Amino acid sequence: MIEITEVPSPFCGIGTDDLTIRVEGVSLKVIDNGCAINTPAFEQAITDTSPRVNGKEVHLDIAIAAAAALLKDTHLPVIGGCATDVNGMRGLLALADRVGAVVDNMNFTGARNNFLALQDSGWMNTTLAEVKNRCDLLVVVGTDLEAFAPRFFERYLWNEEAMFLDDTSAREVIYLGKSPSGSASTSPTGKQAQLLPCATEDLPDVIAVLRALVKGQPIIATAVCGIAVADLQALADKFKAASYSVVTWAAAALTYAQAELTVQQLSEMIKDLNNQNTRCSGLPLAGKEGDQTANQVCGWTTGYPARTRFSAGFPEYDPFLNDTKLLLANGEADALVWVQAFNSKSVPPETTLPTIVIARSGMVFTKEPEVFIPVGTPGIDHVGHAYRMDNVVAIRLKKLRESGLPSTAEVLNAIEQAL
Amino acid sequence: MKALTLTLKNSPEQRIDMSPLACQLLKALAIEDIAAITLQSGKRKLRVYELFTIEGSDSQQLIIKNSHEKLDFIGKDLEGGSISVVGDAGAYLAMGMKAGDIKVLGNAGLYAACEMKKGYLEISGNAGDFLGAALPGNKMGMKGGTILVKGNVGQRAGDHMRRGNILIEGNAGDYCGSRMTAGTIAVMGQTGRYLGYAMRRGTLLLWNQPQLSASFNDCGAHTLAFLPILFASFRTLNSRFADVTQSFNRVQRYAGDMSEMGRGEVLVKI
Amino acid sequence: MLIRLTGGTVYDPASGIDGQQQDIYIQNGRIIDKPLGEFKVDQDYDLKGKVVMSGAIDMHTHIGGGKGNIARTLLPEDHRQDPVHRSDITRSGCGHAMPSTFVTGYRYAEMGYTAGFEPALLPINARQAHMEMGDIPILDKGGYVMLGSDDYLLRLLTAKKDQKAINDYVAWTMHTAKAIGVKVVNPGGINAFKFNQRKLDLDEQNAHYGVTPRDILRVLATAVKELGVPHPLHVHGCNLGVPGNVQTTLDTIQGIGGLPMHLTHIQFHSYGTEGDFKFSSGAAQIAEAINNNKNITIDVGQILFGQTVTASGDNMRQHANHKHASPNKWVTMDIECDAGCGVVPFKYKDQNFVNALQWAIGLETFLLVNDPWRIFLTTDHPNGAPFTSYPHLIRLLMDRSFRNDMLATIHPEAQKMTTLASIDREYTLQEIAIMTRAGAAKLIGLKDRGGLSAGNFADITIYTDNTDRQKMFEKPDYVFKDGQLVVVNGKVVSTKWGTTHVVKPDFDPSVEKGLKDYFDRYLTMKLGNFKISDDEIIEDGRGSITVHPLSS
């Protein structure tokens, strides 16, 4: 039995790296600094160790050959999930380039809200350490932040010391839209977050009015979707009075059509504030199940985020038509590769197509895929790299145990070799 | 010469990139050459003759029969001539069109007439999202020409529009005229939520009262002299927009989007 | 295997060879002396009439790291104009302003380059920079780690810690980030921007720390020198792009007190305020100062007309420049109490007075600085122009009539404000070889690179001599990387992986005590998880680390 300290997590997105984990053989126990997301993700037992072809346990070589054979004569294979580490994505993109596949990260439909806004007008963003040391006003838009990242407040807002704030508990937290599910946003001294609640799908209106007020444009209405315009004016004034305000949102929490325009309004509002003699920054939340990793690696490999097809021999980005769901529904795809090294509950979408699943051990299928290859989890079974939500920081994942499971990269590289 | 007629043999599984069949690319080609053109479909490159039966020879009058919602990029960057689509068109219909005319008897998919520069596009059925919009990353949508849709249009019609007219006989989905910089969108039917979202300038002309966002301010009733002139310019269209009884000059005027410059206008018939 | 390159005209400034006909022998990836006695040549290349140089080295090019990937993500429209198909030996990707990693490697190699150095390795983002560079084939690479706006250094300065403490921290950071040099960007300015300061002059204090850019430059330049890091402190100065900044740059040169210092993309720091548009060339003053101060080296950061994207650590100046964004979209970031970045697309236009004069200022600088060992050919890729424009730039330097023809087409007021037409100088092949090979290797401190004498790695580029220097440098006949033939007639024919060049200066291990406390209290990562191990670069089997000697 050993205890490993300072274990970084690829699961929570906020780069928690202070976990202590006890390792006994292949079983893990989070001893210190676990949370509702990280603890079960680390502690999940290994159940499958053997690949299967058509439900029968086979040697890895056989499974790889079967996967290669399935992909060989396809007209449009889709590689979905894309939930793995940097090396896994490198292997995935090399395979996609080789077989002319569509690459589509499972969280892209949410992430698209950020990407389309970014690609249209850009943004001014910040990262977690700046939040920790500078943020004096945090505005949370449309997102239950503590459900998204249970330790966000503890680690980055209610930290005892900050370099540039005398009293971190004096920071102000305001929720716009969705209200929090718990009390993590209440400061250590008992100061509660201010709530300006509205329905999530009303946020486009609310944010448009807020931005107009920040710019000093006239608004005749006195209320918008249940929020008094006067309250939004007060929020605009708080932004201007703050030294380093931060606006945070999870793209995937904005669960309505065209939410990219809301992200764009927010990001443009942040820019407007920076032209009014103060600093304000955005902090988009993501980093779950390798989504930032997928987009970063796909970004440097192709120029585009991870909803890109290689079918014509070069990368083509289409945020709508390269959607796995659409490709399966409209009959375009003729094979599915599902890569999910982090979460065994994240099963492939239902399909009658030939399916190759390269996933974390323990995945339970309603329909057994043609090929299933259990792989190690980055940060547990092998070393690797994963991106944190703020995109700048890649964390170095540790190997905690000797499970004998291959890495995603090893499996995907082997399939490519076998073609 | 008889119009070049391509009749799709089978419904394709993978989308087909039809951009090599824009009229200007076919001008100098013999029929055999056209038949041998390869079209990307999924991973495959298929010859025109494998996909279509070919009749006629005038490549400047192209007819696509038995057309399908997976035929993308029909009339891309069209520089002249006419394309008639019997059936549905896929995504990116008439993208970047510079001249000529395209008529679709069925429906059109995403991004029809995106970044259109000039010419005329008529869709008898419905159009998908992003009609007359800009491709992701581009800041300029439709820059000129006229689009007539007899059915309904999806969300974000005229996103980033710069100039030209989009005429919609049916209903428009949410975010009609989002991020518009100039140009006119006229909607005879109903409009969805978030009309003119983040628009800077430009005109949304409506027959029915919309649900307007709080970032649009009511500027009162006006009689606008330019409206009869605008309606007169529609007279030659094969459309209800040509019908004299549909025209008006009294409107309620709303200005927005105040989140942007607030110089866009929503004009509603009264 | 023994390879012989027979009868080429060799330009090897590292050994003082200037256009002499010589045979070169290659074995096991290195250049060797002609074997004694009988020997068998396995491959013989007849290079009669060809020009032979070592592989070119780009000493300042943004090829790895977060801001480059932001630039990529920001510009799908640029990629759509330049799709790159895969082949049996190469990967697909995209080109133009900020190419994908694989395409970066191919296109550099296809121009005869065999190494590129990322000048802005943020310590917290160094891991990403190395991973991106790990996906750049063929080229050797390395990075200069960015310091100067990090709160740790500024706290050391405010606490009046001695130079040894600074040296230990700098050396430790070079180790953890796997760097071969140290860069400072808008010294302290990126930090000041976080306190809402919008400009920071050489002697202006950071509002929180009270430290000035001059202080920061001095301690960092001293640290680099005392640690024996061969590459001098790499400086992106204050006031980038601000009219009148020529004075700041001259003051910066004087202020460093004779310490070695490299001023990067100096074109952007050579602006006066004369003339009707209050924008003029300071190139003559800058060149005079460079000629007179042997401790100073520069690279130019030439702009060339067309669409590109600027990606810089200098978020203060990039924010100020956002109104020039074309297309109008841009990103800035504050980063981890470490640094920042700003990404602003630019379209340089020859009919825009300022852009036209920027173009002339860069060329004046090239032509007025006498010593080619102290000036380097860069466009600050992609900031002044994509690296693929180097052959065009070489022609501008080597061909006076071509240069004057171009000059005659730019904004007429800019033509009046430049002395370019009166400058006769044309760069020689040897001078180009110095700037892009021998000089660059010497400046960075690369052992066994940038030369063609025995013992050097066989990074070799062979061109067909052509009076159209753009054509000549666009399409080498052959490029060898570590003795492997990777390019024939300007096309990649095989690929391999280059190495990562680093230096490892000594430090007192006790430096980690203060750092650990700082990390635990203020940062978001454990110190142990922050440090990049050699394994991270080499574990996938294709990367390697080459440690270069320190200066004594």
Ligand SMILES: [Zn+2]
């Ligand atoms: Zn640079």
